[in-house]
Amino acid sequence: MDNSNSESFRDALSTVDSSGKRVWVYPKKPKGKFYNARTWVSILLLIFLFTGPYIKINGEPLLLLNVIDRKFVLFGNIFWPQDFHLFAIGMITFFVFIILFTVVYGRVFCGWVCPQTIFMEMLFRKIEYLIEGDWTQQKALDRKKGTTEYITKKGLKHGIFFIISFLIANTFLAYIIGGDELIKIVTDPPSAHIGGLLAILLFTAIFYGVFAKLREQVCTTICPYGRLQGVLLDRHSIVVAYDHERGEGRAKFKKGEIRKEVNKGDCIDCHQCVNVCPTGIDIRNGTQLECVNCTACIDACDAMMDNVGLPKGLIRYDSEASIAEKKKFKFTPRIIAYTVVLCILMFGMMGLMVSRTDVEASVQRTAGSTFTKQGDSEIINLYNYKIINKTNKELPIEIKLLNDDFGRINVISGNIIVEEQGLTQGALMIIANRDEISKFRTSLMIGIYSDGELIDKAKTTFIGPVKRTKNELGK
Secondary structure (H helix, E strand, O other), X not given: OOOOOOOHHHHOOOOEOOOOOEOOOOOOOOOXXXXXXXXXXHHHHHHHHHHHHHOEEOOEEOEEEEOOOOEEEEOOEEEOHHHHHHHHHHHHHHHHHHHHHHHHHOOHHHHHOOHHHHHHHHHHHHHHHHHHOOHHHHHHHHOOOOOXXXXXXXXXXXXXXXXXXXXXXXXXXXXXHOHHHHHHHHHOOHHHHHHHHHHHHHHHHHHHHHHHHHOHHHHHHHOHHHHHHHHHOOOOOOEEEEOHHHHOOOOOOOXXXXXXXXXXXXOOOOOHHHHOOOOOOOHHHOOOOOOOOOOHHHHHHHHHHHHHOOOOOOEEEEOHHHHHOOOOOOOOHHHHHHHHHHHHHHHHHHHHHHXXXXXXXXXXXXXXXXXXXXXXXXXXXXXXXXXXXXXXXOEEEEEEEOOOOOOEEEEOOOOEEEOOOOEEXXXXXXXXXXXXXXXXXXXXXXXXXXXXXXXXXXXXXXXXXXXXXHHHHHO
């Protein structure tokens, strides 16, 4: 890095001038292998986003986040408030994952997967290029305010922006209320849903403001993840980095010269990496908060290196430590260890979700009770049961003892029917013969059945009148 350059860029945003006025960014239209790859990734993610509310698995949407009714669906599995422990574990896992992922892989998420980047760079920006042209044509158009060309192109662009923002707002609503409910609202007369229509128009205006006006300000100023980058990244994090050891000192390219012999670095100071940057920074100044790792500068630099016959990779995915030490990037033990932890967290959370049951049951001895005698040969324990149905169908429930050689169950309330997404509770007795009781506390396993299928198990204990040992008395 050229140490002669001023470090003042670190004290201010590149998109704000000294008076605090917004500096509008006109990024050059990017092209190259990374941009093409990101385009395909974005297409797949956009298809998934817009079709997600209408894809169903087992009659349930692929994804539903109904905060209003406290109903959440993930890949067709319904999660209710009774699954709050999974939510808590999931949130902890998510934050740990984000921290570890960023420490190792930098802001790869921002450049490739973040909805803000995908919508802005792969949808709204492409429409802008199509209507107004590349960066120089956009600048020229903005100098023609009031002309027919200006009004026509700006009107067409912003009209399309508003329509897309309206579709995005409706799509996010579908993830909250469900695709079927959204279609019903859309097909109903607007007068039947005035409040909902006003809410949608409000969110449409917000999305329009984000993608038509705020743009890169979301990434550089508003996004909390972007702000966290400053404390999460270190010299070993993988980022989009400029190889200052190879590139400095910068100088214009002259055909036929051997740059090393005249003390010139490989950077030909063409400014193409600056021209294509959607946040307006110069990557050659080093890792900066505003960089979203979109790889546009990599493609631009590689193209220029090809044109002048110099090796590619002057700007690349690498760590600051590897560049400073002039070492080829490799997966270090730290990166491998963090990646293993990330995989364990991810698959562990998936395991918890997959192992989650549709019915949750508990059977506990009634508080304050011990046992009662029935005749000369039978001992009775009283229990309270609670059964939660997390499915969208009514379930007939049968409770059975899974201990083959012990007692029988008598449900006091008779037949048990648990309504869809409902809860039922009641009392039952476990009756055992004296000769079946061999110790003071007997561990029992209770089976919860529906239509002959075992759907959950619950553990409990049975107390009987036998002589207790000193250890049992102490428990």
